Amino acid sequence: MGLGALDRVTWALRRAELAVQTLKEQRLRPLGMAAAHYTLLMSVHSEPGLAGAELARRLNVTPQAVASLVARLEGRGQLERREHPRHRHVQELHLTDAGREALRAADQVIADVERHITEGLGPDQSAQLRTLLDQVSKTVRNA
Amino acid sequence: MGLGALDRVTWALRRAELAVQTLKEQRLRPLGMAAAHYTLLMSVHSEPGLAGAELARRLNVTPQAVASLVARLEGRGQLERREHPRHRHVQELHLTDAGREALRAADQVIADVERHITEGLGPDQSAQLRTLLDQVSKTVRNA
DNA sequence: AGCTTAGCGTCAAACGCTTGATGGTTATGA
DNA sequence: TCATAACCATCAAGCGTTTGACGCTAAGCT
Numbered sequence: 441m442g443l444g445a446l447d448r449v450t451w452a453l454r455r456a457e458l459a460v461q462t463l464k465e466q467r468l469r470p471l472g473m474a475a476a477h478y479t480l481l482m483s484v485h486s487e488p489g490l491a492g493a494e495l496a497r498r499l500n501v502t503p504q505a506v507a508s509l510v511a512r513l514e515g516r517g518q519l520e521r522r523e524h525p526r527h528r529h530v531q532e533l534h535l536t537d538a539g540r541e542a543l544r545a546a547d548q549v550i551a552d553v554e555r556h557i558t559e560g561l562g563p564d565q566s567a568q569l570r571t572l573l574d575q576v577s578k579t580v581r582n583a
Numbered sequence: 584m585g586l587g588a589l590d591r592v593t594w595a596l597r598r599a600e601l602a603v604q605t606l607k608e609q610r611l612r613p614l615g616m617a618a619a620h621y622t623l624l625m626s627v628h629s630e631p632g633l634a635g636a637e638l639a640r641r642l643n644v645t646p647q648a649v650a651s652l653v654a655r656l657e658g659r660g661q662l663e664r665r666e667h668p669r670h671r672h673v674q675e676l677h678l679t680d681a682g683r684e685a686l687r688a689a690d691q692v693i694a695d696v697e698r699h700i701t702e703g704l705g706p707d708q709s710a711q712l713r714t715l716l717d718q719v720s721k722t723v724r725n726a
Numbered sequence: 727a728g729c730t731t732a733g734c735g736t737c738a739a740a741c742g743c744t745t746g747a748t749g750g751t752t753a754t755g756a
Numbered sequence: 757t758c759a760t761a762a763c764c765a766t767c768a769a770g771c772g773t774t775t776g777a778c779g780c781t782a783a784g785c786t
Binding site for chain 4: 634635636637645647650665670673674698
């Protein structure tokens with residue numbers, strides 16, 4: 441029987457993602473930051489003031505997972521919860537100065553990983569890879 | 584400041600992988616099988632008789648995670664642990680007939696997902712994507 | 727206005743995985 | 757031969773996440 445799953449695109453995709461994520465985690469570890477923390481900080485940075493539940497949707501995780509991360513980052517003084525002006529029950533998430541500094545340091549590491557990959561591929565192939573990956577995402581989304 | 588992580592290749596990679604994995608999980612759910620189960624069964628199928636620890640290395644997880652999955656699949660009668668001929672302490676992992684049948688059904692679903700993606704991309708672009716992904720894996724591995 | 731609906735945040739329990747440590751088994755080398 | 761090292765499997769504890777349920781707040785509808 442066939443069952444040759446070894447040379448499928450989705451397996452190559454999985455292995456590449458796993459390798460990249462592992463490398464990021466390793467590089468981020470000396471900074472005392474997990475990849476999930478970096479992702480959350482970066483999301484809040486790019487879209488400040490949104491609620492935890494909204495953030496959870498963008499990151500494809502549950503609101504509780506976000507709440508857990510927020511609690512930790514708030515404890516470190518990198519993130520702060522403000523009261524939403526209209527909805528008293530909702531909390532706006534914002535970065536503190538310390539949070540911005542931590543994000544800057546972490547992003548330097550992440551950008552280095554990214555650069556290493558894109559240089560290994562070359563500029564045009566990197567762009568093409570991104571195009572193909574986006575197309576995969578789009579194809580899968582409306583499956 | 585720059586900090587534009589949104590249009591990085593590694594983010595596109597992450598999102599694509601997440602989307603594909605989520606879709607697989609959804610499609611596999613009606614069969615009562617998780618993606619991790621499918622992966623394990625497929626690995627055992629492609630290389631029968633290897634030990635749990637060895638399997639863990641290929642899947643990039645811990646031996647305990649494999650043991651947990653094996654215990655569950657053994658309970659379902661889809662997998663069996665045989666005694667290694669030389670090392671009495673080691674266990675060879677083999678598929679049962681029921682395991683092979685379950686794998687066949689699951690692989691049909693997975694192959695369908697794969698087909699949907701490759702058809703959305705076209706044959707040559709699919710091949711190119713796989714090449715690029717493998718190159719990313721290789722680049723990252725010796726970073 | 728009052729009622730229903732929808733959305734956010736949080737608590738509690740369950741699940742899966744990792745880390746660390748232990749015991750058992752085979753191979754290697756003095 | 758005997759001791760050391762290497763490897764596998766397993767147990768126990770800790771951590772992060774998901775699932776399910778509850779209370780609370782704001783908006784939409786009659």
